[in-house]
Amino acid sequence: MANGSISQEFILLGFDVQQQTRFLLLGFFSILYMLTLAENITIITVVSLDNHLAQLPMYILLSNFSWMEMCYVTTTVPRMISDLISPYGIISFQACFLQFYFLFSLGCTEGLFLTAMALDRYLAICHPLRYPQLMTQHSCYSLVGTCWIVGFLWFLVPVILTSKLSFCGPNIIDHFLCDPGPILSLACPPLRNAPFVFQMFLCVLFSSNVLFVVLSYGFVILNLIKTSNEASRRKAFSTISFHIMVVTLFYGSVALEFFIPGGDNHSEATKAVTLFYTAITPFLNPLIYCLRNDQVKEALGRLLKRKETFLRRKMTV
DSSP, X not given: OOTTOOOSEEEEOOOOOOHHHHHHHHHXXXXXXXXXXXXXXXXXXXXXXXXXXXXXXXXXXXXXXXXXXXXXXXXXXXXXXXXXXXXXXXXXXHHHHHHHHHHHHHHHHHHHHHHHHHHHHHHHXXXXXXXHHHSXXXXXXXXXXXXXXXXXXXXXXXXXXXXXXXXXXXXXXXXXXXXXXXXXXXXXXXXXXXXXXXXXXXXXXXXXXXXXXXXXXXXXXXXXXXXXXXXXXXXHHHHHHHHHHHHHHHHHHHHHHHTOOOSTTHHHHHHHHHHIIIIXXXXXXXXXXXXXXXXXXXXXXXXXXXXXXXHHHHHHO
């Protein structure tokens, strides 16, 4: 590309690996993607068809979280799988910024849902008597709607500002997705306020959500320590431990990207961390939330038993 020409498309370099390793990655991420969809579809189905779980705020939040995870992983993984098949991934300007927008909007929504879940556990454990009045179905669905709306509006301004920049080559993005760091490095000067605005929006969102989650679970843990009932304390600790694990995986991997030092291995380390929170954590989250959740397992058992009874009746008819 000649100097001064405007890029209409980008090239995603993806992973710098040999052809044999590419086929292994292709198989691994294809299976991982299908399992992630299957896990989250199972959670949504179980919660939707179980009359008891469908009325509980915690599981209303969890089913919406599963919808969000399916959208989140679909934003990056299918494109990554496609680029592993082809020698290099060409992506148009519009498609690149659409992926950029949806990736960060859904990531923002995930952070807000984690905050909403922390709020739900705080109210349920620290204010059990007022919980039915505070967390009604109406207030829960209002909270869910707020998470989706704010999530998709929060990064709209930074993405628009970044898309207005000129990109005059080279048009090669050393990543497997359209990440703002590599994109801004390809922009022609002057960059104006786009990098500052993006960092400001990201820092405000990240710090406020982390602070709220830490304070919520901090109050919950203090309240549980004071509880005299050993059985209820153990059950509550078991529940919030899974929540804290999911929060740690998501925010820990996002925070780690800010502390990756520069150098020759900077891009490869960034790819590894980005891969973890865009592909691995969506696979792990349903397992962490539901593998040890007795209510979900019981509801799944009832659903399977109901299906088995239906099939038997159909066969006898």
